[in-house]
Amino acid sequence: MHSxxxxxxxxxxxxxxxxxxxxxxxxxxxxxxxxxxxPAITAAVHELEELFxxxxxxxAARQFCGAVVGEVMRDAGHEILRxxxxxxxxxxxxxxxxxxxxxxxxPAQIVRSxxxxxxxxxxxxxxxxxxxxxxxxxxxxxxxxxxxxxxxxMDVELYNRxxxxxxxxxxxxxxxxxLVALTANEGTLKVDEFVSKFENCRAILCQSLTxxxxxxxxxxxxxxxxxxxxxxAIRLAHDADQVxxxxxxxxxxELSFGS
Numbered sequence: 001m002h003s004x005x006x007x008x009x010x011x012x013x014x015x016x017x018x019x020x021x022x023x024x025x026x027x028x029x030x031x032x033x034x035x036x037x038x039p040a041i042t043a044a045v046h047e048l049e050e051l052f053x054x055x056x057x058x059x060a061a062r063q064f065c066g067a068v069v070g071e072v073m074r075d076a077g078h079e080i081l082r083x084x085x086x087x088x089x090x091x092x093x094x095x096x097x098x099x100x101x102x103x104x105x106x107p108a109q110i111v112r113s114x115x116x117x118x119x120x121x122x123x124x125x126x127x128x129x130x131x132x133x134x135x136x137x138x139x140x141x142x143x144x145x146x147x148x149x150x151x152x153x154m155d156v157e158l159y160n161r162x163x164x165x166x167x168x169x170x171x172x173x174x175x176x177x178x179l180v181a182l183t184a185n186e187g188t189l190k191v192d193e194f195v196s197k198f199e200n201c202r203a204i205l206c207q208s209l210t211x212x213x214x215x216x217x218x219x220x221x222x223x224x225x226x227x228x229x230x231x232x233a234i235r236l237a238h239d240a241d242q243v244x245x246x247x248x249x250x251x252x253x254e255l256s257f258g259s
Contacts, residue, residue, distance in 0.1 A: 005063075005064050005067055008060060008061070008064050009064070013052070013054065013061060014064060016051070016052065017048075017052060017055075017061065017064060017065055017068060018068050020044065020047060020048070020051065020052075021044055021065060021068040021069055021072065022068055022071070022072050026043060026044065026072070027072055027073075027076060029043035029044075030043055030069060030072065030073060030098070031076070031078075031101075034073075034078065034081075034097065034098040034099065034100050034101075035100040035101070037081075037085075037097060037100075038085060038097065039085040039086070039087050039092075039094070039095030039096055039097050040069050040073055040095065040096065040097075040098055041065060041066060041069045041087060041092060041095040041096070042087050042088060042089075042092075042095060044065065044069070045087065045088070045089040045091050045092065046089075048065065048091055049089070049090075049091055055091065056090070056091060062091070062092060065092075066092075066095065066096065067243075069095075069096075070096060070243065070246070073096075073098045074239050074242065076102055077102030077103060077104065078098040078099050078101075078102055078103065079098065079099045079103045079242070080096055080097075080098060080099075080242060080246055081097045081098055081099050081100075082096070082097040083096055083097075083246050083249045083250060084096070084097075084249075084250065085097040094250075096246060107209070107213050107230070107231050107234045108210070108213055110234050110235065110238045111206050111209045111210055111213070111234060113238065113241075114202065114205075114206055114209075114234075114237060114238060114241060115202065115203070115206050117151075117202065117241045117245070118195060118198045118199040118202050119199075120245060121148065121151075121195070121198065121244075121245070121248070122191075122195045124245075124248045124249065124252055125148075125191050125195070127252045127255075128144070128248075128251070128252060128255065129255070130188050131188075132144060132145075132251075132255070133145045133188045133189040133191070134187055134188055134189075135149070135182075135187060135188065135189055136187075144247075144248070144251060145188070145189040147244060147247075148189065148194065148244070148248075149182055149189065149194065151198060151240070151241075151244065152194075152197060152198055152201050154237070154240055155198075155201040155202055155204075155205045155237075156201060156205075158205060158233055158236075158237050159201075159204060159205045159208055161233060162208055162209060162212055162230065162233060163208055182194050182197070205237075209230075209234060212230055213230065213234075216230055
């Protein structure tokens with residue numbers, strides 16, 4: 001789950017929502033709705049309305065609910081089938097539709113899908129007006145542009161982890177400095193510069209992951225990370241990609257509906 005939910009997650013409301021939405025019983029219901037082609041979060045609408053009526057008037061809480069359900073489904077191995085499906089009731093208008101069953105992907109397949117992310121991000125950014133790409137260094141709400149730039153830092157962090165390098169080995173600037181470097185004078189993201197840099201970082205990361213996957217298949221002792229840890233690292237990177245792509249797609253759709 002993205003760091004923008006960290007504070008809400010610590011509150012009484014956040015803990016209550018997470019307890020309800022992440023229970024094993026709820027996953028059974030999410031999976032059943034997914035097999036029916038319906039948004040998983042539909043399974044929680046009635047209980048949320050009964051137990052947490054504040055969610056109706058709290059947009060951040062509603063988004064948090066979607067994030068918790070998404071975390072549950074990803075942890076179980078499901079992938080996004082459609083980012084936007086109609087939800088019955090008055091609490092949510094749309095929700096993510098997940099694959100009917102967990103998707104089994106080997107690490108090499110995931111790395112191949114990771115290579116396409118910079119291109120997908122670039123295409124989405126072309127549909128977002130410049131005024132929504134403001135970068136802010138402080139504040140409780142994390143703008144879209146900040147989250148996009150964070151992808152570069154995450155790639156570098158994973159590369160260093162997989163290669164057993166120090167943080168300074170590939171990346172000698174702080175996240176704050178990265179934001180400044182990719183910000184235009186008027187405080188907006190330099191899209192072309194970001195895409196170029198992200199493509200380069202992602203290519204280096206994927207090359208490293210592919211190389212280490214091949215080494216791990218031959219000998220568990222030949223990589224910095226053991227095979228299981230390497231697969232977990234790849235899965236985490238893939239999940240971060242999917243969360244951001246889904247959120248961006250939702251954002252673009254909201255803009256198209258004028259909301």
